[in-house]
Amino acid sequence: ACSISLHRDLTIMQPLLLKPGSREFIWPRLNSSTVQLDYGQPLELYCSHGFRKGSPGGNAKSAIVTCEGNDELGYAAESYNMSHFACQRPVYHVAERTGGHCYGGSSLIRIGFELEAPDRFVQLYEVCFDEAQLHSHYVKHSLSPHNGQHQRAVKRPSFLQGSFYADLKMSSLYSFTKQHATLERILGTRARADALLDSKRGLFLSRGHLAAKSDFIFGSHQRASFWLMNVAPQWQRFNAFNWQRIETAVKEYVAANDLWLTVYTGTYGVLELLDGNGDSQQIFLDYDPARDPPGRIPVPKLFYKVLIDEQAQAGIALVGVNNPHATPEEITEQYVVCKDVSGAIDWIRWKRHSIADGYSYACDVNEFNDVTGHLALAQPIGRLLL
Template sequence: MELKKFQIFFALVVLATCEKFPSQHDDRENVILRRIQFGNKTDNEIVRYKPPSHALSAIPQNRIFQGASGKLEITDNCEGQTFYLVSAYPRKDDCTETSPSKMQYESLPTYISCFDPILKQTLYSVGHVYGNGGLPRTGTGNFEQAMSLFQFQWKNMYNTPKQRTNLKAMLGPTNYARFFPDQQPYAYTCGHLFARGDVNTRVGQASTMFYLNVAPQQGILNAGNWKKIEDDVRVLVDPGNALLKVWTGTFGLLELPNDNGNMVKMYLGQGAIPVPKFFWKLVYDMVSTKGVVIIQFNNPHATPDEITRDRIQCQDMCDRVPWLTMTQAQRDNILHGYTYCCNVDEFKQIVGYPSNLPTIINY
């Protein structure tokens, strides 16, 4: 059965004004209110901005944002309804007599998420990685729930005490203690898909802080081999050696045994927010047209037999990827995230998405 999907398009709107506003480096700035036109003069949204956080406006489905640079075109491959989430920030004008206007609009896409609203599952997020250029990770530390789109309490599902209570009820006390020991950070965290560190603007970083852009990931994996993968991607692009487009997604549903020996399908909510069996990252070098899919098991307690049985079957090609720094021993470390690489064609044949990929040469 085809999943019901739609696109979430994140864009930044630049407010160029010669009216006085506080420096974004000043922590004492006031809130700035501006009315921004979406579509026509009578169909407006109020944008609330307080640096260095971001403002969010949700444009109703199938609405086209008309900015100075034209319409925001959706060209990616997640079929279905479309929403736009827009962040806004001011940019000071020179305030000369020749200033064209007090306010301008520019569309600056950050990423697109392909999302199943029934299961509350993000299949993947895709965007260009520019590297953060040494920019510190700033912006809000809290994830946005996008309640204007979904009446769903995302943060309750990721709340660690509540999550542990649910996990203990699902697995029983013995296997809960085995898989999620209290003294270790094994509860499921918000695993970024399009990573905050891949963005080179402060507001762009903040726009990654949505529950729509995360999936449940074991904390030790997020800080383990997955972090090494993300770091390698940024090192590849930071010196200007590559222009990258990166798809990051999830696949499969993790099952764990309960105390009775029965396999339990893992969800953070009641039939919602499935815990993926795999995280994957498709890295495409747009200059050389080379690409690879890096796959990681989302279970630090998987056995070698389980990995052999359940893995996405392909010939591991990690050793052929020159910018991937993890050694074979590091990639085989299950506790930090068992990791291997597939060529794009093999991966796509098994997983089925994303579709309409460019022609990609394997390493």
């Protein structure tokens, strides 16, 4: 047989590993960080810019190799090991509108790899994106037991905005200085912005991934999670504490229970904070009082992960409050939007009642979706995924 190690054999210049001629990736074995090929099994290696100079793949973008045993791969009547097949550049991923629509007439955008052959697109995830408000309702992707192992220490690339944010320079909108100025403009006083933002205490808005970087197994796939449609403004303290606890626990739960899940990670509502007069104002990252409507890129009130096991017709909605400044009364009255069933969940190590860490709870999927209306589910989810 032939083994390809995620940690030893695949660098940042790794090719995609595909079933030849298909739209399917080859995954590592379960509970393992190695891809195992049987003797004689073919594997397609794909580089969007061709293989690097001196590689057996030459200028070609695709090479089909065959396992010859002892970790040797046969190509063009010679034997090589995996490290010979490095790409010229990191594999290029794309985000494109599918022409389809989702909640509220929003655009469906697919993110993945456009391969040479016509109509050969290998999808990683799909985004429901509101082109007017410039924000994502949800991202849809899959998690399987393979996700228990993912490539570690993959360097974070810069975020990409593509053609999806008109004339906005998104990197500057997320800067602390710009956030402070925007909050001051919306809330009317500098004192309010000073009271709400504190970089040392994680009280600022960061780019909160929807589908997490580590929800993808290969480095080339992880890099494709850095599209700005796959993030939303999230208080850093929440991002680093309860939200991360949820992300980690979900992957562990999936691996431990051998689950194959469809995951919708989304945002709901617009955060409201009090202005200098004590009135509630909706918060946006991009705000121009002279424009109609003045706000774009809303700061979400809630983040959620809806997990669905389609085979078992089971699901759960995990919900986190994106407001470290909320009072306990506000949490109960404004932020808990469905019956909390989190008492039945024993597999998340969260401090779910901590407002600073991001108050969190769980609900029946149908009940939560009745509130948001985001997901077009083929049929009601029959039972709770616990």
